[in-house]
Amino acid sequence: MSSLRQEFSKGLILENPVLRLVLGTCPTLAISTAAINGMGMGVAATLVLLGSNVVISLLRKVIPDRVRIPAYITIIAGFVSIVQMLMKAYLPTLDKALGIYLPLIVVNCIILGRAEGFASKNSVLASAVDAIGMGAGFTAALVSMGIIREFLGAGTFFSLPVTSQFIEPIKVMVLPPGGFFVFGILIAVANSLARRKGRKPVDSLGCHGCAGCEACPAGQSEEGKLNE
Amino acid sequence: MGKLIVNYSPHILHTDTTQGIMLDVIIALVPVSAFGIALFGPYVAAVIAVCIVAAVLSEYLFCKIAKQPNTISNLSAVVTGLLLALNLPPTFPLWMAAIGSAFAIIVVKQMFGGIGQNFANPAITARIMLTVSFPEAMTAWREPFAWLNKTADTVTTATPLSGGDFTPMRLILGQHGGCIGETCAIAIIIGGIYLLIRKVINPIIPFTYIATVGILAVAFGENPFIWIFTGGLLIGAFFMATDYVTSPTTRKGQLVFALGCGIITALIRKFGSYPEGVSFSILLMNILVPHINSLTKNKPFAWEKANHGKKN
Structure with missing residues (x-):
């Protein structure tokens, strides 16, 4: 049970996909102009991540290793299509605000990174918890960026004038x-919070910052460093 | 017995200190500030004071919070605040000026490691931030000496770069609209000459920069006189582009840097949507400085001979 809690909480700060692993930077910078956009993007990506992590974990023994990337992309694209259609039907204004970044979740490296680095070698339950944790971390980062930028840049809080x-x-x-x-x-800020818990700051986009580290031969050779 | 000190070279140290250089820059800026206050009224003094106080306070508080040695005594924050104030329009709201100063010190300077580590000139970057954020307040030009006329102290005017007819004498004396410190060419040149005599700056950057803009003005069929004596060119060339930290270290590099500044300024003035391009050109060239430095490295004497002996 405690390991499941760890899988969940690591995504919030210690391995926050945006602020500690520096993944998904493109949508982060582009859509965090308003808090509500950040929230929408975060929730959409979390849903896709949850679906793809669960399905990839279920199929992890079926998918041949050599074609795993196309297989993952197909699964992810399926979930993105579902989320996009739902959003177009029920939240058309949010869909307009997110624009091209919603379909681009297909190639979001956070989702592919979790598929490759976690779901492909862990149980369904652990993968689902990992997806929720990572999605929560992504959403938290987007919403906090959106709140700060919207407040300073437009003087509003979730579109309410302040x-x-x-x-x-x-x-x-x-x-x-x-x-x-x-x-x-x-x-x-995230680095300083993580340092308080005894982790090193992310000072470069080096090999160990990569989400595919656990699957990568280069990362394996110095795995001890990562698990410190 | 006398104490024998054993130490590595250099054994003879120059007496220049950061504080001394910054003090020279402040002295050089005194005539510009004085003319600014005379031309645009006492409110300008308040803008200058707020910018300086906000800059020094930001540096003090940042160093305190980040538990770093306090660097306010080297006067660089005073110079940044003063330069920023001189680059603002005379009616600029005080709270916006304070935000600009805090941004210059905290985001542009201290977050990159403090003095000597910033890759861009703090005052220039803050000016651009304010231009992008508050476009109306940043282009509220005033007619000089309007403050003496009590009935109409809000006469607005255009900067000569956006059109209008001006005699050369009016341009040199600064009798036209513009930022607090950029209108009076004479005062800026006096300050620049003081820095040149004190050897705080060397003439390569300012003269190359100004000459490039003048020549390109002629090439574009514009009046080179207006291009040189209005806008931020003079103050930018003498006080901002010559910043030690954000300009190249080699003579050759400084030449390339100043040429680049001149070309970008002229292109923005001729083809850009902004009437003025000095701050953008200096910021863009600031970013290129590390590359200019590594491409214009001086070769040691006889280096070529030793390595390519077969050529000769």
Whole structure:
């Protein structure tokens, strides 16, 4: 039971896909201009991740090793299509706001990374918990970035006006440079939280930061470092 | 018996200190600030004061919170705040100025490791941040000496770069709209000459930069006089592009850097949607400085002969 809790909680801070593994940066920077967009993107990706992790874990003994990547992509694309159709039907405004980034979840490296690095060699239950944890971490990062950028750049909180009537907002925060400012600062915060728990900071996009590390021969050779 | 000190070279140290250099820059900026206050009124003094206080306070608080040695005594934060203030329009709201200063110090300078580690000039980057964030406040130009006329102290005007007719004398004396510190060419040149005499800056960057812009103005069929004496070119060339940390270390590199600044400035002024391109050009070239440095490394004497002896 405690190991399941660990699988869940690691995605929140210690192995937060966005802030510690630096994956999925493209949608993170692009859609975190408003908190509600971050929430929508995070939940959509979590649903896809949950579905794909469970199915890939179920099929992990069936899928031949040599064609595993196309097989994973097909499964992920199936779930993305479902989420996209649901969103188009029930949340058309959110679908418009997310635009191209919703179908692009297919090639989101967080989802492929969890398939390759976790679901392909763990039980269904563990894979599902891992998916929920990673999805929660992704959503938390997106929502916090969205809240900060929306508040500073538009003076609103989840589209509700807070300071927008009496203070001119700092527009740069909802533009791409503001995304990078907030992203960098949040990575620093996550690193400092992780250091308190005795983990090293992410100081480069080196080999060990890769989500496919556990499956990769180069990563295996120095596995001790990763498990410290 | 005298104490014998054994140490590595260098044994003779230059007496220049960061604090001394920064003090020279502040002295060089005094005439510019004085003319700015004279042209645009006492409110400008408040903008300058707020920028400096916000910059020093941000640096003090950041160092305190990040538990780093406090660096406010080297006066670099004062220079950053002062330069930023001089790059703001005369009616700029004080709270926006304070945000700009805090951004310059905390995000652009301290987060990259403090003085000597920042890859971009803090004042320039903060100016661009403010231009992008508050486009209306950043283009609220005022007619000089309007503050003396009590009945109409909000006369707005255009900067000469966005059109209008100006005599050369008015341009040199700064009698036209613009930022606090960029209108009075004479004051900027006095400050620049002071820095050149004190050897705080070397002439390569400012002169190459200004000459490039002038030549390109002629090539584009514009009035080179207006291009050189208006906008942020003079203050940018003398005070911002020459920042030690964010300009190349070799003479050759400085030449390339200044040429690049001049070309980008001219291209933005001629073809861009903004009337002014000095801050963008300096920031873009700041980013290229590490590459310019590594491509213009000086070769040691006789290096070529030793390595390619067969050529000769």
